Amino acid sequence: MYTQYLGQYLFNTNLISASQLCELLSLAESTRVKLGVLAINNNFMTASQVDEVHELQRTMDRRFGEIAITKGYLTQPQVDSLLSQQDSRHLSLSQAIVDKGYLTLTQLETALNQFKQDTQVTTEQLQAIQSGNLDEIVYLFLDFPEDDVPQFYYDYVALFLKNIIRFLGERPILAWPQSLSKTTDGWFVSQQAIGNHTVSTGIILSDTVLVDLASRFSQETLTHVDELAKDSVSEFLNLHNGIFLINVSDKGFELDLQPPTIIPHAEQCIGYRIPIDISSGRIELVLAID
Numbered sequence: 601m602y603t604q605y606l607g608q609y610l611f612n613t614n615l616i617s618a619s620q621l622c623e624l625l626s627l628a629e630s631t632r633v634k635l636g637v638l639a640i641n642n643n644f645m646t647a648s649q650v651d652e653v654h655e656l657q658r659t660m661d662r663r664f665g666e667i668a669i670t671k672g673y674l675t676q677p678q679v680d681s682l683l684s685q686q687d688s689r690h691l692s693l694s695q696a697i698v699d700k701g702y703l704t705l706t707q708l709e710t711a712l713n714q715f716k717q718d719t720q721v722t723t724e725q726l727q728a729i730q731s732g733n734l735d736e737i738v739y740l741f742l743d744f745p746e747d748d749v750p751q752f753y754y755d756y757v758a759l760f761l762k763n764i765i766r767f768l769g770e771r772p773i774l775a776w777p778q779s780l781s782k783t784t785d786g787w788f789v790s791q792q793a794i795g796n797h798t799v800s801t802g803i804i805l806s807d808t809v810l811v812d813l814a815s816r817f818s819q820e821t822l823t824h825v826d827e828l829a830k831d832s833v834s835e836f837l838n839l840h841n842g843i844f845l846i847n848v849s850d851k852g853f854e855l856d857l858q859p860p861t862i863i864p865h866a867e868q869c870i871g872y873r874i875p876i877d878i879s880s881g882r883i884e885l886v887l888a889i890d
Contacts, residue, residue, distance in 0.1 A: 602690035602729045603628050604773045605737065608877070609715050611773075616702055622879055624700065625771065628692040635664045637695050638682045639674065640709050647705040649673045690730045734758045741774045742874070749797075749889050752853070756801075756844055757874060760885055763840045764878065768816040773877040786810075787825070789837050789862045790886070793845060793855035800870060802886035803837060812880035834860040 607625060610616045616624070636650035645653075645668065653667045660667070665679035674682075685691075694712070697703045703711065719740065729737055735758045744753045757774070764772045787810050790802035805813065807825050814832035815822045822829050838860050845855050871888020 603693035604771055605729050605740075606715060607693055608773045609719070610697075610711060613711075613714075615707075615711055616697070618877070620700075620702055621773075621877075624693055624696045624702070627696040627700070628689070631692040631696045631699065633686055633688070633691045633695045635668075635679070635682050635686070636705065637691055637698060637708070638685050639668070639678075640705065641691055641694065641712055642678075642682065642685075644678050644682070645673050647709040650705055688730075734761050737761075737774065744872070752848065752889060753872070753887060755848070756887060757885065759844050759847065760840060761876070763836075763843070764876070767836065767839070768813060768878070770816070770878045774874070785865070787830075787833075787862060788865060788886075789830075789833050789860060791834075791837055791841055791860040792858045793841065794858060795853070795855035797853060797855065798890040799853075799855060800886070800888045800890070801837065801841060803833070804873070804884040804886060805833070806881055809878070809881040809883060812878075813883070830862045834862050 603625060607616070607621045611618060611621050636645070636654065639645040640647055640650060649668075649671070653664055653671065653673070656662075656667050656671075657664065665674065665682070668674040669676060669679060694708055698705060698708055729740070735754075738754045738758045738761070742754065742757060761772045761774065764770050786804050786806045788802055788804050790800065792801070793799040810825055810833055811822050811829055813836065814820075814829035817836045818828065818832040820828065820832075822832075838857070841857055845853070845857060848855075870890075871886055874885040874887065876883045876885055
């Protein structure tokens, strides 16, 4: 999950494109992190020092750690610590970025430092990201107003991400929530739950993403937007909302779920629009509580 979180940050700050991010996330699965990237991430070495060691490796048959110790950049305990981290997957995205040449080591060093500064991630939160704890991650990304039933929103988004993983077999990437425009660009699947609150939910998605989501959920090979595709996407939202309402029924939310609807676009949306990227494109989660 750390790779997705860091990747989304790099995308949000325009350091990599959406297509590069999708490519890198696939490459990261088989990428082994090298000591140089690990040393930069641990603040043991600077990018220029790592580059210097790499250049020296071109002229001598010695390992990175041996040269770094000789140059006084690392100690043996630090090398041992870095070696123990090589099996960790959370920095594989950083290594893939350097391997593909999308960022230099210096640019990566700057980006990692800025990432830590901007997100102000604590040790506990970083561990949550690395372990894939979505309940913690939504608090890092989202900032709902305190007077707007915030716990409900955080719980809803976290469960939605879990259900994308569970029912679609995807790796969702959460982006910052946006203010809603008056109209949507793409299909709008919506559903309300009515009771002591009115909860309006929905997802906005393009033809391509709709067909991909429907194919994954229905486990059928679909090629275009038809009634089966629309029904499958509607059922995914209905299933998610049903699970969520069961979860919150003991928290004072007595709600009856209404049938979902799907239209080519909506003239008016109310609430928050939360972008979530999957491999085929973007889903925008719409959420509002009256």
